[in-house]
Amino acid sequence: MEDRRIVDLYWQRDETAIAETENKYGRFCFSIANNILRNREDAKECVNDTWLGAWNAMPPHRPEILSTFLGKITRRLSLRKWRARTAEKRGGGSMELSIEELEECIPSRQRIDEGLETAELAEIISTFLEALPPEERRVFMRRYWYFDSIRDISRRFGFGESKVKMMLKRTRDKLLICLQKEEIWV
């Protein structure tokens, strides 16, 4: 079923919208959730919560791209669950590594302004990513939006793992410079 039709079903409060969404995007959302949580049961729960979130958001929302709309909900829910689950026992996993990598992007002895809205920061990062060479941008997105492992990224793009790591390192360095220039600090 076309996305537009699925969104119409949500607006009509037709519960088949959820079945159609699950049929079309269940695997996509599960993949995102499982990349973050590495636990099938938790991932399934987040995907089910995604359908609930979509049901509650439409209407009034009418997403232009249903896949990214759902993916963002799944990502948010999964991160929230992951943070709650690991609040007291972090270290070692793929997600932790991803977070540690991102910390390199934050200007030293400074911190991202707590008052800065996530949306504003997202806008800055979007502009930064749009200016990157396509391959570099896509590898960055695979790692930090989809939370793919280095191995998965290297297989996906046909690069060696060391090349992927090097690309990510360079992109993080560039992001650090970008955030410094934007004076993203207190």
Add this chain to the structure above:
Amino acid sequence: MKSEKLQDAIGEVKDSLIVDAETEAIGKRNGWIRWAAAAAAVVLVLTAGILYISGAIGRKANPDEKSNAVTEQDRHDEQSDAASEQDHSGPAVVFSERGLDAEYVENPAEIAVNEMPYISREEAVRNLNSAKAVLECTVEEISRIRVSEPGSDSVWFITTMTLSLNRVIRGSTEEERFRVVNAAVTNMPVDFFYYPGLEECREQMHAVFTLRELSDTDVWTIGDQEISVKELGDYSVISCLGFDGTNIQYQNYSIPLTELEN
């Protein structure tokens, strides 16, 4: 905590960037999938050829042996008899009788969750137009089996279905019901190979299927065992697609029936 804020912000980047990251993988994967398909086809053809040649040589050397040979039909009947005696009748028997470790699985999506096979729109149209028939069918029965290949990390993931015909979309058929089969293989050495859409098939689902007729020379080699694909079905099914009456749908694109050749 500060990196979490950065993580959250990355999550809210423009949709076009998210789609773009997915699109790149599609392009790369397409080439990879084509290569995998070609490799699988080569394996199939080579195996069939070797079997044919060795069979022909064997018959020449021992002409009397032919009368004692187990025919494909005999083997099929034997499998059918054995299958009917088991709770999970059917495909798993074919493998277990050859000493292969076969087990039924409920949800194929759990087999390789990070793999998101994709076929481009152009490729999908090409597949639809090159199939023997494109049919709208109802899934009457479906079985999914995982077969571990002895002595390797490879896993065969095999889906068999019985389909009942609702409507012929392209091509022609005299049949009303179809036994179909599909396989995916991990680490072989082409890694995971899966036809798109089939993992979502379930009983009583209406969908569009593209069928290719199987021949006696279609053989899968699993470990040191040769499995005649015709033991599992009469047709290989290469996709299971959505249909709204005028458009065939797969993931993010739809293909109007007008694009199909008669």
